[in-house]
Amino acid sequence: MSHTAHIRSHRKPRSRTASTIAMRAGVAGGILSTVAVAGASAAANAAEPVTQTLELPTLTADLSAQVAQSAEATQLAAANYQLQAERDAAAAAAAKEAAKDLATAKKAEARKKAAEEARQAAAERASRDSQRTTLAAAADTGSGSVSTSTSTSTSASTATGSAAAVIDFVRAQVGDAYVSGGTGPNSWDCSGLVQAAFRQVGIDLPRVSQDQSTAGTQVSLDNLQPGDILYWGGAGSAYHVAVYVGGGMFVGAQNPSTGVVEKPLSYDPPSGAVRVL
Template sequence: MSHTAHIPSHRKPRRSASKLALRAGVAGGVLGTIAVAGAAGPANAEPVTETIEMPTLGSLENGAGLASAVAASAEASHQEALDQSLQTQENAALQKAAKEARTARAEADRKAAAERAEKARLKAEQEREEQEAQERASRDRARTQLSTTSSGSSSDGGSSSSSDGGSSTGSDESTTQAPSGSAAAIVAFARAQVGDSYVTGGTGPNSWDCSGLVQAAYRQAGIDLPRISYQQSSMGSSVSLSNLQPGDILYWGSRSGSYHVAIYVGGGKYVGAQNSSTGVVERSLDWDTPSGAVRIL
């Protein structure tokens, strides 16, 4: 080996299998040509003494092995590229599946939250309705007791013996005779709405404004009243506050220009839809003295 054999630029390049096969074929053709020429030449011609180097079997085998190695390498590269492509497709499929799973989970959570909110709303509404029913039942019981008490007081009122054998008759607002007929229906309806809310323009059944309550109460007696407060106070005949009867309409302001109305229920009290803070209440006349009253019955 020469002293420059280890330097890459001085090494002989390896010949590919195709080049080796080509050289072997060329050499074989040359030998065949020489053999034919020798046979056709003169008998006294001198024999050819030139020697041509033939490719050895070992070099041909090395070329075939190199081709096999190149083919194997190409096959390995192709398989690696195919594996990478499959891996990329698998990764993309996994990412898509994960994204769809997150979307489905978020949608499920949203639906669950909406269902919980709806259940809570329905429960709160049911509790509110039950509370309103209890309050209404309580008002009905109180109204029944009040009617019974008023009836008993009127039946017991009259003459009573004094210590000197005389008799005296006494009556005041606390022993006012209970309303009857149309007045009783109006008063009973008005008192049954105590505790309901006040809403501007409300006409029931659980929320009222002042004239809406009066109109609905009179409807129980078969009487149709106008919707507006000043129209209601303009009807019937005017009565003094000292001569009130159950069922009379109380008004605040002028008779033809009232801004609020209520129903006198007896005993110096009235029922009216006051405002959004108090709702429908039963109050004494002294709590908010009306401007006047009218009688329609």
């Protein structure tokens, strides 16, 4: 035991009343309550994150149907555009092919026409050569003298009236071109020239050589008169015609090489003649 334990303290003991103790307790409790509330509030705020809610518009049934219809219409329009494009491309290709076929057909037709004209000209030359050979043989044997007798009997003939008009017309065309199917005024084929000449005097002849060779009265080649129609080939199947102008001469649209010429009968002896005046 301490040596001072038996000595009483000389300090005056503090007097603590109940009210003082209660007041201090109340203050302390209030402080603790405030701290607790603040802590709880801070903890709560820290635990709950702040979020923002966006409200999206709700699609109604009508709006959904409209959207679906719009999508379907767009798809249908795209399909139509594609189909139209394909049709246009096909039409363009077909037009191009048709133009190509037409050009080919025109070239083929031109070649065919040229070949036909060449064949006809060759046939005419061959027939005339044959006629010359026949007449020459006949002259050599004394069995005929068509060219000589004709030239002699008609050398002094003088055309008058309608025959003179026909002869003047054909002589005015000497030097014009020969064109198959030509009917003037600057190009002719043989029957086109003869038809035009007789039209000047009011006589309407057939268009082609075959028919012109039977249009009038058949006359012999040794009794020709100016204005008679000469033909080469058979009557009704003649391939060439011309006009006898007297003096042993004729005028005709011969071929593409010579055009319209005036020549003696000996140049290309005819097969026969018809008289329409």
